[in-house]
Amino acid sequence: MSTRTVSVLVLISVLIMTGVFVACGSSGGSSTALGKVNVSLSDPPTCAGPSGAFSHIYVTIQDVQIHQSSTAGANDPGWVDLTPNLKGSPQQVDLLGIANNQCFLAMLGSSTELQAGTYQQIRVILSNTVGGNQSSANPCTGNTGNCVVLAADDSIHTLDLSSEAQTGIKIPSGQLTGGKFTIANGEVKDLNVDFDACASILASGNGHYRLKPVLHAGEMALTSTSLTGTLVDSVTNAAIPGGKSIVALEQKDINGTDRVIMQVTPDANGNFVLCPVPAGTYDVVAVAVSGTNVAYAATITTGVQPGTSLGKIPMIAQTGTSTADASITGTVTTSTGSAATAADISLYALQQVSINSSNVNVIIPLAQQGSSTAALTTATGSCPANTDCASYTVAVPAMWPSIGTYSAGGTTYTQSTATPVAYSIGATAFVPMSGGTLDCSPSEVTVNTLSGGGALNVTAGTSVTAANSTFTGCQ
Secondary structure: OOOOEEEEEEEEEEOOEEEEEEOOOOOOOOOOOOEEEEEEEOOOOOEEOOOOOOOEEEEEEEEEEEOOOOOOOOOOOOOOOOHHHHHHOEEEEOOOOOOOOOOOEEEEEEEEEEEEEEEEEEEEEOOOEEOOOHHHHOOOOOOOOEEEEOOOOOOOEEEEEEHHHHHHHEEEHEHHHHHHHEOOOOOOEEEEEEEEOOHHEEEEEEOOOEEEEOOOEEEOOOOOOOOOEEEOOOOOOOOOOOEEEEEEEEEEEEOEEEEEEEEEEOOOOEEEEEOOOOOOOEEEEEEEEEEOOOOOOEEEEEEEEOOEEEEEEOOEEEOOOOOEEEEEEEEEEEEEOOOEOOOOOOOOEEEEEEOEEEEEEEOOOEEEEEEEEEEEEOOOOOOOOOEEEEEEEEEEEOOOOEEOOOOOOOOOOEEEEOOEEEEEEEEEOOOOOOOEEEEEOOOOEEEEEEOOOOOOOEOOOOOOOOOEEOOOOOO
């Protein structure tokens, strides 16, 4: 799914009045450094029609706030309101709308003061209803402010919000680039909150859809900074005909796993733009499958920074008796430990590769599913005793990735042809309708074995069954 980015422009200044320091807003006490904040919204989508499921995704934003503490609760003091103008008049935005040439969809607010310091948590508050003069132009049914429009038939469906989406969808320090956002006296910075809209929507049956927010944040340059490139067949040097492609921007977490920051679908010529990209160093991971169902290995470009043009990225096609993806099936179970209970699950495929002499688990986007991750919800059914469960099938390349470190003079890629080709399946559990609150203990489970034992190895055109992803200690 896609990514929407809230961009916050912070201007730090010093205010001294007759020798008295005037403090503002975030955590009490006095400070000489104040800031002015402008907030905008953007997102490169992966689920937009005609190839994607949705033609529009409307959300109504009521506030964006920031806090210096990573553990602050929604009702704790110290939150800085970055968009006070939205409180009385929430703004509805189409997350699949057309962005301007700086990648932004809408301006949300400006000129809010902010103290210099280190901030470790952000929250985005949504509204169930539209406000002000938007009511008459509301494309959603009734006065609801959040809905999806299906690409297949233009039907409108209400997007149900969790309670947390209305009290604050939290972005903790673990989802901030570098773990924090630091503002020094006199600095001018952008802070981007990435709302991955396409990865945030769950179909819950009977035409109902609900929001399971996926958000990240990070610092970026004052003007929007992009990453561009073109996916091409490594043999023909031309665009991959038909099919589906996904390009993911990934960054290592403290455990050495490449996590998806944002993702985008290239156009018919293989061209893609990721923007605005927060400051930092990233890996760009591309996957593809052609219109004739020929699978391509993932291509990983490492050491990429904002403002980079990657040029042509060669994609290596599967050859041999079968040129199709491999399939991995499996089951996720959730329980309190003694009784069945439901959870929202985010599922992803991982391959362990060597990047700069370090082993890194890289998330391999799921081209056939049009996203880097798959979303499912456990429920009662034919499940193991005292559990809720959900089954999944994901299609993955039956090859090792092609890897290269970015070079302005031309990136050289190499691919391991070793056998077997191994995967892991990762899953993260969330409390249903919570707006993204982690669930279970632990909240993330990774399996790298088959259901009957042995390594989770794959072969082109065949299906294997992974061991169960078992969550306990769930709410």
